[in-house]
Amino acid sequence: MIWAQLSEKDAYRGIHPRLDRALDLLREDFFKNFSRPQEALTGDADLQQTIRVELEGDALYATRFDYETLPYEETFFEAHRRYLDIHLMLTGREWVEIAHPAGLEEYTQEGDFWGYHGQAQQRILLEPGSFLVVFPGDAHRLKIAEGTPEKVSKLVFKVLLY
Numbered sequence: 001m002i003w004a005q006l007s008e009k010d011a012y013r014g015i016h017p018r019l020d021r022a023l024d025l026l027r028e029d030f031f032k033n034f035s036r037p038q039e040a041l042t043g044d045a046d047l048q049q050t051i052r053v054e055l056e057g058d059a060l061y062a063t064r065f066d067y068e069t070l071p072y073e074e075t076f077f078e079a080h081r082r083y084l085d086i087h088l089m090l091t092g093r094e095w096v097e098i099a100h101p102a103g104l105e106e107y108t109q110e111g112d113f114w115g116y117h118g119q120a121q122q123r124i125l126l127e128p129g130s131f132l133v134v135f136p137g138d139a140h141r142l143k144i145a146e147g148t149p150e151k152v153s154k155l156v157f158k159v160l161l162y
Contacts, residue, residue, distance in 0.1 A: 001098050002133035003124050006088075009131070018060045019133075022086055022157040025055075025062070026131060031090065034064035034155060059160040066153045069094045069145035077104055077116035077139040082162045087132040087142070092152030095144035096132060098122040104139055114139075126154075136161060 002012055009023045034051050051064040069092070079101050087096070097120030104118035116139050125146065126132055134140045 001122070001135065001138050003126075003130065005130050012133070016084075016159065016161055018056065018159045018161075019084065019086075021055065021060060022062075022159055025157070026086075026088060031155065034062070034090075058158075060158070062155055062157045064090070064153065064155050066151065067143065068151050069149045070143045071149065072144055075141050075144050076107075077101075077118065077141045079114045079116065079137060079139040080112045080134075081114070081136050082112045082160060084133060084135045084159045084161055085140070086157040086159065087126060087134070087140075088155045088157075089126050089128050089130070090153040090155055091128065092150050092154075093125060093127040093146050094142065094152055094154075095146055096124050096126050097141040097144065098124070098134070099139045099141075101137060101139045 004012070006026055009026055013020050013023060033053050052061055053063075054061045077097070077099060099116075099118060099121045101114065101116060103121070104116035106114060106116055108115040120141060124132065132140075
């Protein structure tokens with residue numbers, strides 16, 4: 001797991017070529033590829049809509065998610081075996097918890113998605129200006145509301161490693 005400020009992204013170069021490419025794109029001019037009309041962000045539009053930009057097909061792509069954070073009891077852990085994720089909040093804030101899957105109870109698996117229940121080992125507040133990289137095997141619990149649920153916009157890069 002890497003949790004850092006956008007200004008520190010260059011410190012994480014050299015781990016994998018596709019991660020380097022994704023880090024290159026953590027900048028304002030790239031984020032504009034994911035803009036939505038303002039009424040979609042403030043009105044009663046479907047918050048589960050996504051915008052996906054393929055950079056290297058399924059090997060590297062970025063998706064914008066607009067959703068409402070959830071009460072803690074409605075969230076769960078997920079992990080991947082082949083992909084790493086980069087989570088970047090565009091607007092809003094959410095708690096994210098991290099745990100090793102060995103200490104969790106697996107309840108579902110489909111493709112490169114494993115779902116888990118259990119207790120966290122780390123907790124961070126993801127907000128604009130920071131980013132989170134979760135590697136294969138890092139179980140991460142997302143969308144946790146900071147108090148009252150709120151609308152958020154997040155960009156997630158999927159980087160195929162294996």
